Amino acid sequence: MSFEDLGLSAPLLKAVAEAGYTAPTPIQAQAIPAVLSGGDLLAGAQTGTGKTAGFTLPLLHQLSAEPPRHPRVIRGLILTPTRELAAQVEECVRLYGKYLPLKSLVIFGGVGMNPQIDALRRGVDILVATPGRLLDLHQQGEIDLKHVTHFVLDEADRMLDMGFIHDIRKVLAILPPNKQSLLFSATFSDEIKALAERLLRSPRVIEVARRNATADTISQKVHPVDRDRKRELLTHLIQSQDWHQVLVFTRMKHGANRLVEYLEKQDVSAMAIHGNKSQSARTRALAEFKAGTLRVLVATDIAARGIDIDQLPHVVNFELPNVPEDYVHRIGRTGRAGAEGEAVSLVCVDEEGFLADIERLIKRPLPREVVPGFEPDPHAKAEPIQLGRRVLNGSPRPGQGNGHAAGQSRGQGQGNGHRGGARAAQGAGPAGGQRPRGGGSGRPSQGDAGRPARARGGR
Incomplete structure (x- = not known):
């Protein structure tokens, strides 16, 4: 199977080819068509399986196919547990979407808010965020999520491990009910299943093998x-x-x-x-x-x-x-x-x-x-x-x-x-994640990875 077989648009295929990929990983081969079909998805996949492209590529395809909006509004929201993962995911969004007229932004705590606020005011199509900074900026009236049509909850099991369940519930409460939702998790614990029942509507379920072993050769x-x-x-x-x-x-x-x-x-x-x-x-x-x-x-x-x-x-x-x-x-x-x-x-x-x-x-x-x-x-x-x-x-x-x-x-x-x-x-760039944008050393956002777990109901 090739990426051409998955139904992705020509600009995406060009970016994928330039990144050096020729064939989709198992999670990509299953997730991309599932997401393009428009339904909700519960996917079992961990870091190293190619899961990020499994949701960023179809998300970019769908948003680029929709009529452009003026001014730009947030239509795609990707929630991740840590600032580091958020930066990496947004880097992938930019890498694969470089031939599309879409604008993305990553926000997380531990850096100043003002540059993030300025970027939000200029308009964003896809927002990648950690829960704490997202809620902080929403509370200040700087983030409008009522136009979100596609929502991704990445590494949900890690979210729960870090005590973010209350923040996740707050985010879900401010998102519109009619949206496509994708939940990715390395494990399907009872807590994850309960979260999936709350978030997803008749989801397709896919799971790929864990990659935590090295070859004997x-x-x-x-x-x-x-x-x-x-x-x-x-x-x-x-x-x-x-x-x-x-x-x-x-x-x-x-x-x-x-x-x-x-x-x-x-x-x-x-x-x-x-x-x-x-x-x-x-x-x-x-x-x-x-x-x-x-x-x-x-x-x-x-x-x-x-x-x-x-x-x-x-x-x-x-x-x-x-x-x-x-x-x-x-x-x-x-x-x-x-x-x-x-x-x-x-x-x-x-x-x-x-x-x-x-x-x-x-x-x-x-x-x-x-x-x-x-x-x-x-x-x-x-x-x-x-x-x-x-x-x-x-x-x-x-x-x-x-x-x-x-x-x-x-x-x-x-x-x-x-x-x-x-x-x-x-x-920065395709070579790695991304340094925080905008500088500053503002206080860590409440609810980001910088906040102690004991204050969040974590372990």
């Missing part, structure tokens, strides 16, 4: 190293082991650029692909990498999604992802079709919490191997990871020792460590 290892020696260690591994066709992951686009500059100075051919690169530059880099003339391709998560290379031998996590499912997705690009592959992660003390989350997800510890000459400082202290205006705390929580506690996004105050990890802090 992939050799995985961790090289502990100090944060300021990662580039040196990567170069050493590439040169000493004569690696070719190495796919390297960084969190942000400027980090990818700096790494490429360093590798080039060490006579290692490298190129980066991310949202600031033109389509022609990305196409050329990928073509050279597939042909074997380019030794190293440095990418951020979203930019790498379209990479499909047979027998790719090496994947390196130069920086661990802050969402553990992304680790499975990253290393799944090697060890395909029975071929052997190697996945190496360069982990500093700042990332031990992220590593613990990954090991918990894949249900096994990853072997650690210190490279001679690159022994990490045993007295090094974990430092927060600054990503744009966000700060991640990837170190283990106090009292849980040895890096086997869940990493946690600073200011989140929830359980589930990685649940609020700053997934979208991976950079």
